[in-house]
Amino acid sequence: MLTKIEQYAIDRVRDKRNELGLTQVDLAIKSGYSSGFIATVEAGKKGKKYNLNNLLAFAKAMKCSPRIFLPEDTSIFD
Template sequence: MAVNVKSDIETYVIMRVKEMRESAGLSQSELALRLDVSNGFIGQAESSKSPTKYNLNHLNKLAVVFDCSLKDFMPEKPFSK
């Protein structure tokens, strides 16, 4: 039985970062280097099977990398559950 190890909001943020990474033409390894995280971290974060996720410090660095606001990683409305 598959258990979702990430919440809806965590999954949303991760998928938003992935979209931005791909739009910028960055590989997972290139983004990992810019965030100063291990080479496999981005792949683990993007995997639904891994509990790895971005924290606020990661999101701040990502906003610098993508020259955007922290708000750009968040949904318009909160998830209700």
Template sequence: MSRTNSKSEIELFVINKVKEMRIKANLSQAELAIKLDLSVGFLGHIESPKKPAKYNLNHINKLAKIFNCSPQAFLPEKAV
């Protein structure tokens, strides 16, 4: 797999899970970006399959606090 602008399966899983929870919580990208102390543009890049930006462990920990869940909620049950 070319790593130039692509994301791995696990990265895409996490991104899609966060996006799903964001939409379910009726939060816009801008609102979530503010809560995460990120720029709106960066959050847009994370959700874009064409950009290399992704969440890191600190983001996942903050997301767990925002959504009041375990960081494990953003990971698959089994390896992908």
């Protein structure tokens, strides 16, 4: 089971990917990860999640700060 912050990061990566009009395959090519890994994480299967290295690679691929994948306000998890 994913924690709230893990799910938050997954959701923000998906949101940014969609905002930029990127498919999972596009993001995989740009980040060096497999599209299967991204699809599995986004689907919430097998308890897969992103780590900080993944978030950094995605940020570089999407030309944004990795900070956008983490909450500014931790009170959302109370």
